[in-house]
Amino acid sequence: MNESMESRAIGIDLGGTNIKAAAVTGKGTIVAKIEWPTEADKGADHVIKRMQEMARTVVANAGWQWSDVCGLGIGLPGFLDHEAGVVEQLVNLHWRNVPILDIMKKDLGIPVYFDNDANAAAIGEAWVGGGQGFEHVVAVTIGTGIGGGIIIDGRIHRGANGMCGEIGHLVMYPQQGRRCNCGKIGCLETISSATAILQSAVEALAAGVPTRLAEIPIDQLTTKDVVDLAKSGDPLANEIIKRAMETLGFALSYIGNTLNPQRFVIGGGVSKAGAILFDLIQKGFEDAALSRVVEACKIVPATLGNDAGVIGAAKLAIF
Numbered sequence: 545m546n547e548s549m550e551s552r553a554i555g556i557d558l559g560g561t562n563i564k565a566a567a568v569t570g571k572g573t574i575v576a577k578i579e580w581p582t583e584a585d586k587g588a589d590h591v592i593k594r595m596q597e598m599a600r601t602v603v604a605n606a607g608w609q610w611s612d613v614c615g616l617g618i619g620l621p622g623f624l625d626h627e628a629g630v631v632e633q634l635v636n637l638h639w640r641n642v643p644i645l646d647i648m649k650k651d652l653g654i655p656v657y658f659d660n661d662a663n664a665a666a667i668g669e670a671w672v673g674g675g676q677g678f679e680h681v682v683a684v685t686i687g688t689g690i691g692g693g694i695i696i697d698g699r700i701h702r703g704a705n706g707m708c709g710e711i712g713h714l715v716m717y718p719q720q721g722r723r724c725n726c727g728k729i730g731c732l733e734t735i736s737s738a739t740a741i742l743q744s745a746v747e748a749l750a751a752g753v754p755t756r757l758a759e760i761p762i763d764q765l766t767t768k769d770v771v772d773l774a775k776s777g778d779p780l781a782n783e784i785i786k787r788a789m790e791t792l793g794f795a796l797s798y799i800g801n802t803l804n805p806q807r808f809v810i811g812g813g814v815s816k817a818g819a820i821l822f823d824l825i826q827k828g829f830e831d832a833a834l835s836r837v838v839e840a841c842k843i844v845p846a847t848l849g850n851d852a853g854v855i856g857a858a859k860l861a862i863f
């Protein structure tokens with residue numbers, strides 16, 4: 545295949561605060577990348593126009609011709625109707641029933657695809673990130689919540705109505721613990737997300753548990769502080785991180801026994817803490833998963849960072 549025949553696509557990662565757009569080659573390399581504020585308060589029409597302008601800008605920045613581009617993919621934070629090509633709902637952006645694919649195709653004159661942002665990130669990581677080279681990959685992102693994307697036989701699985709991979713809402717301890725945004729009690733993300741780790745620390749401080757976390761003004765306390773103090777041996781911080789990560793590993797045992805993946809790829813800010821977290825996740829996983837499932841599977845860090853979304857979105861347009 546010569547250079548001119550290699551696929552060239554645009555990937556867009558739409559977030560509530562910022563939009564990222566990248567020009568991505570058929571090998572998964574980013575040639576140009578831009579990030580603009582979403583300006584979500586100006587409405588869906590405005591945001592869509594912005595994405596169109598960003599697509600043209602990033603192609604120009606890459607030094608490509610528009611006619612070289614095989615298509616565009618978008619990752620969006622919400623519920624999508626894949627058959628109709630319609631965004632059903634983006635809660636953070638206050639969108640409802642937006643026929644985004646038709647609007648974008650009409651303006652840009654190229655094929656346009658979409659998926660939810662967790663699936664786009666999973667596709668990126670499975671393509672050229674922590675899951676590269678494997679057909680059965682589960683990507684997990686630990687952030688404000690816990691997101692997931694599931695790739696089986698090299699293909700993303702969306703399920704009956706796009707809910708496949710919502711692992712943050714696996715109820716780990718029914719009717720115990722905090723109420724989740726979804727309405728249930730005891731969801732994984734109320735225990736193991738960055739938000740939950742910070743909340744556990746704040747609650748323990750309020751209860752007067754002795755810890756070096758008390759040396760940090762409570763309104764400045766971050767999840768990273770809890771992780772850092774756990775690394776330096778603070779007993780409370782250690783206990784919070786241990787429970788959060790072993791419970792995540794326990795959740796992975798359910799997914800492992802069900803899907804028998806080759807890789808769990810763990811991303812998000814918390815995953816940057818390294819071995820301390822991965823050892824705990826591995827322990828929770830090994831304690832509960834079948835031994836043959838454990839043997840076939842490695843739990844590894846995501847490698848694409850914030851670029852996973854745009855790379856995976858671009859892959860939607862590359863076949």
Ligand SMILES: [Zn+2]
Nearest residue numbers: 713724726731
């Ligand atoms: Zn939930």
